[in-house]
Amino acid sequence: MTAETSAEAAIRFIETLKISEGPKAGRRLVLAAYQKAFIRGALDPANMVAVWSVGRGASKTATSAAIALAAIMGVWTDTPKRDVPLAARNRDQAKTAFAFIVGFVEGLPKKEREKFIIRRGSRLEVEYTGRSGGIARCIAADGRSILGGAPCPIMILDERSAWDSAKGDALENALLSGAGKRGCTALIISTSAADDTNAFSRWLDAPPPGTYVQEHRPAPGLPADDLPSLLIANPGASEGIGASSEWLLAQARRAIARGGSALSSFRNLNRNERVSTESRSTLITTDQWLACEVDELPPRDGPLIVGLDLGGSSSMSAWANFWPQTQRLECYGAFPGSPSLLDRGQNDSVGDRYEQMQRRGELMTFGANVVPVDRFINAMLAKLDGYPIATIVCDRYRQAEFLEALAKTSVRVAPTFRGQGWLSSGEDCERFRQFVFDQRVRSKPSLLLRSAFADSVVLIDPTGSAKIAKGRATGRTDAAAATLLAVAEGSRLLARKVKPARAAVWA
Numbered sequence: 001m002t003a004e005t006s007a008e009a010a011i012r013f014i015e016t017l018k019i020s021e022g023p024k025a026g027r028r029l030v031l032a033a034y035q036k037a038f039i040r041g042a043l044d045p046a047n048m049v050a051v052w053s054v055g056r057g058a059s060k061t062a063t064s065a066a067i068a069l070a071a072i073m074g075v076w077t078d079t080p081k082r083d084v085p086l087a088a089r090n091r092d093q094a095k096t097a098f099a100f101i102v103g104f105v106e107g108l109p110k111k112e113r114e115k116f117i118i119r120r121g122s123r124l125e126v127e128y129t130g131r132s133g134g135i136a137r138c139i140a141a142d143g144r145s146i147l148g149g150a151p152c153p154i155m156i157l158d159e160r161s162a163w164d165s166a167k168g169d170a171l172e173n174a175l176l177s178g179a180g181k182r183g184c185t186a187l188i189i190s191t192s193a194a195d196d197t198n199a200f201s202r203w204l205d206a207p208p209p210g211t212y213v214q215e216h217r218p219a220p221g222l223p224a225d226d227l228p229s230l231l232i233a234n235p236g237a238s239e240g241i242g243a244s245s246e247w248l249l250a251q252a253r254r255a256i257a258r259g260g261s262a263l264s265s266f267r268n269l270n271r272n273e274r275v276s277t278e279s280r281s282t283l284i285t286t287d288q289w290l291a292c293e294v295d296e297l298p299p300r301d302g303p304l305i306v307g308l309d310l311g312g313s314s315s316m317s318a319w320a321n322f323w324p325q326t327q328r329l330e331c332y333g334a335f336p337g338s339p340s341l342l343d344r345g346q347n348d349s350v351g352d353r354y355e356q357m358q359r360r361g362e363l364m365t366f367g368a369n370v371v372p373v374d375r376f377i378n379a380m381l382a383k384l385d386g387y388p389i390a391t392i393v394c395d396r397y398r399q400a401e402f403l404e405a406l407a408k409t410s411v412r413v414a415p416t417f418r419g420q421g422w423l424s425s426g427e428d429c430e431r432f433r434q435f436v437f438d439q440r441v442r443s444k445p446s447l448l449l450r451s452a453f454a455d456s457v458v459l460i461d462p463t464g465s466a467k468i469a470k471g472r473a474t475g476r477t478d479a480a481a482a483t484l485l486a487v488a489e490g491s492r493l494l495a496r497k498v499k500p501a502r503a504a505v506w507a
Helices: 003-014 033-042 060-072 091-106 165-177 199-205 227-233 235-239 245-258 260-270 286-290 341-347 353-359 373-384 396-407 422-437 447-454 478-495
Strands: 049-053 082-088 116-119 124-128 134-140 154-158 185-190 211-215 280-282 305-309 317-323 328-335 363-365 391-395 416-418 456-460 466-470
Touching (some): 003 033, 003 060, 033 049, 033 060, 033 211, 033 235, 049 199, 060 082, 060 091, 060 134, 060 154, 060 185, 082 091, 082 165, 091 116, 091 134, 154 165, 165 199, 227 235, 227 245, 286 422, 317 373, 328 373, 328 447, 353 363, 373 396, 391 396, 391 478, 422 466, 422 478, 447 456, 447 478, 466 478
Parallel strands (some): 049 185, 154 185, 305 391, 391 416
Antiparallel strands (some): 116 124, 124 134, 280 456, 305 317, 456 466
């Protein structure tokens, strides 16, 4: 069959199946547009792999089970002895997929049901004895890898982001190594992983040729209860599949109220964002930062504190100027020239945001692959027009690199180095938050800072100390880190008691 007729044959068959459980049990299965789009992409002969990322409850497992049933019954292929492995995170997840297949089989006409053999023992298998035969095998990714098999016409890797790293990669490699024997297509489906080092994230971010990718992930930095973006991650909500939009909004507001890991889990699982579910909460909310933005900045007056966060080849370098007496804040960032800002934006899932920052004068590029620290410092000094710096606050970890670069510039100032452990970071976070809550920070509207604070969260240790971290793997929090260092040091400067000079005493 052609790509179109193969997909359409599968879709027509799946929509004859009956829903076996839930409030719609007994009704015909009706595929939504996003499900049909994935089936068409997966069954296109030009694709060897189809990757699907969507929020929890969007019928990923049920859809994959229906595709597996269509495959073993030879709906779009006459290849004999069809073998469809359906691999899941563990046996319980595999059993869920198995239950969906069995439920669909039980809804078939009696004449077709009699052609199936269902094994529920140590092996979870559904075997079809008609039309040259086929078998669906539900296996766990925590078991032994399957070698020597010849899957056809598809294989399914369910909830790939949750697989154990070593064992999961071994099973994936074992399955994919046998895919070429009979022209098998791999369907890899999951909610978003917690970071971009996950194997599932790599399939999405750097798909090899012949890979179809369908990702339902909203833009980063939006409120958790933003309905349009919730519907992007949960496309079935508007079509009666999975959770309703009302339920999603209620859960989002509950997660916001609880904060910490509850909010992170909601973003990761229900909003399909690439956010770690570790114990964490926001540094400051978007609304709290927006209250600090003003149209007219206070004057440059009093001691100037500079916060500096040095980046590497992939991260941003950031410089923040803060005048604690007048509460004025200025912040700038820099990337290396390669890759381009547009390419970086695509890799970081922010579109053309970096180019917008550059047009606004908030972001610049230096060097080729790494930002030269001395050139960056000189460019920032030029923006100060000779205004004296009281101190430059920098991460202690980059102390040697900073001092070497500082020696190449004209500035001569005593630097202040801060550690990034729980003790120093906890104090800096609290001082920064206090200044923001009291609206003692004044900045012009800055896309650079809005983006940085939207990506910034804090990890909480058992004693309650906080440490700034990325809220998503591809987030850029460097401008927030530089601002935090500058404002916290400004807070300490104002808190120090200035001893009045003693009057002269004549003998």
